[in-house]
Amino acid sequence: MIVLAAIIILLIAVNQLIPFFVKTPDIENDKNFIAKYEEFKNSLKDKPSRYQNYSPFDERSGGYKNYQKLPEPKLFAFDPNTLDSVGFVTLGLKPFIAKNILNYRKKGGKFKTAEDFAKIYGISPEQFEKLKPFIRISSEFLVENSYEKTEAFERRYPEKSDTIRLDLNTADTTDLQKLHGIGSGWAKAIVAYRQKLGGFVSVNQLLEIKNFPAETFTKIEKNLFVDVSQVKKIEINRANVEFMRKHPYLDFYKAKAVYELRLNKRGLKNIDELKTLPEFSPEELQKIAPYFDFKEIKREYNR
Numbered sequence: 154m155i156v157l158a159a160i161i162i163l164l165i166a167v168n169q170l171i172p173f174f175v176k177t178p179d180i181e182n183d184k185n186f187i188a189k190y191e192e193f194k195n196s197l198k199d200k201p202s203r204y205q206n207y208s209p210f211d212e213r214s215g216g217y218k219n220y221q222k223l224p225e226p227k228l229f230a231f232d233p234n235t236l237d238s239v240g241f242v243t244l245g246l247k248p249f250i251a252k253n254i255l256n257y258r259k260k261g262g263k264f265k266t267a268e269d270f271a272k273i274y275g276i277s278p279e280q281f282e283k284l285k286p287f288i289r290i291s292s293e294f295l296v297e298n299s300y301e302k303t304e305a306f307e308r309r310y311p312e313k314s315d316t317i318r319l320d321l322n323t324a325d326t327t328d329l330q331k332l333h334g335i336g337s338g339w340a341k342a343i344v345a346y347r348q349k350l351g352g353f354v355s356v357n358q359l360l361e362i363k364n365f366p367a368e369t370f371t372k373i374e375k376n377l378f379v380d381v382s383q384v385k386k387i388e389i390n391r392a393n394v395e396f397m398r399k400h401p402y403l404d405f406y407k408a409k410a411v412y413e414l415r416l417n418k419r420g421l422k423n424i425d426e427l428k429t430l431p432e433f434s435p436e437e438l439q440k441i442a443p444y445f446d447f448k449e450i451k452r453e454y455n456r
Contacts, residue, residue, distance in 0.1 A: 230287050233264040234294045244284060250275040263294050268330075268337045278338030279364040285336060317376055321353040322383035332376055334369035349401050352384035354443040361401070386446035390420050402441045407432045423447055 226245025233254065241251035253274050264270050267288040271281040314331050326340035335343075339362075346362050347353060356377045359370055387397060389411065397408035410432045415421050424442045427433055433441075 228284070228287055230289050232289050232291050232294075233270050234258065234291065244287075246280070247275065264288075264290060265294055266290065271336060271338045278342050281336065281338045282334075282366065282369075315376075319377055320380050320383070321356060321359075321377055322347065322380050332373045334366065334372055339365070339369075346401075349399070350384075351386065351400070351444055352381070353379045354381050354384060355379060381443065384443065386444055388450070389445045389447055390415060390450045400441070400444065402437065402444070407437075420449060421447055422449075 227243050229244070231240060231244065238248070238251040238255055241254060242248055246254075250273065257273060267285050267290065270276070270284070270288060271278070312331065313333050315333070317328075317331050319328055319332070321343070326337065326344055329335050329340035329343055330337060342362050342365070343359065346358075350358070353359075356374055356379060359365055359377075360367065387400065394405070394408045394412050397403050397411060398405050403411075407430075410430045411421075411427065414426070414430060418426065421427070424438060424445060424447070427438055428435075
């Protein structure tokens with residue numbers, strides 16, 4: 154105990170005496186040190202951050218290491234078989250789409266027609282329609298020069314017609330591509346929307362397709378008609394909420410309101426009975442009416 158106490162006293166004494174033998178540098182009065190510190194601090198302010206203004210949602214690939222702001226889109230004539238990735242990005246395509254195009258060409262793929270360009274993953278129908286007028290396929294890649302126009306070729310690449318008349322409820326994508334301004338992208342979009350609706354009841358419903366060009370509609374309106382007998386209607390006295398809400402003109406709340414009204418009334422007879430529902434405006438009821446079938450559903454019960 155005596156030895157330990159002596160060691161402790163010795164350490165305390167050494168700690169108290171150190172300042173008298175070791176001189177501590179006066180940093181505050183060291184002008185040279187202060188000048189170098191200020192110079193280093195200012196250099197950090199002037200140096201731009203490599204991650205400045207970065208947002209992870211601006212790029213689909215590459216990460217922050219390769220991030221750079223995309224240029225404003227510029228449209229120009231191009232051949233998708235020869236244009237480089239910088240050119241595709243300049244046209245307004247995302248870098249990952251440009252990469253998909255180059256990978257397709259690397260594997261031996263060729264764009265023989267403008268419509269082939271629409272098959273690249275990531276290119277939306279509206280993007281393709283915007284770029285289509287600027288696509289120029291060189292003669293070495295043109296499909297017409299590779300073989301004669303066989304019956305299969307005519308089905309795949311139909312010629313445009315000014316006199317054709319098409320029923321929107323029965324025309325397939327090949328028929329629709331015979332219309333001016335309609336390529337494979339818009340033809341698929343029209344058929345997809347027709348399936349969601351159950352059929353068209355008016356040619357004007359084409360304008361309900363997202364980003365469908367009004368000028369294209371004006372050109373093809375005279376070539377179209379609708380056979381309403383082809384429309385697949387919803388059996389309002391049989392359908393459940395999940396089935397009804399799939400229709401573009403309905404949502405969960407509208408479908409639920411119709412379903413509950415049907416239960417309360419033990420069946421619906423006409424569209425006028427839905428006018429009491431606050432979920433529908435008069436215009437919405439007018440739009441959905443052609444798609445409702447109010448026939449009575451007879452249920453048989455076993456005794």
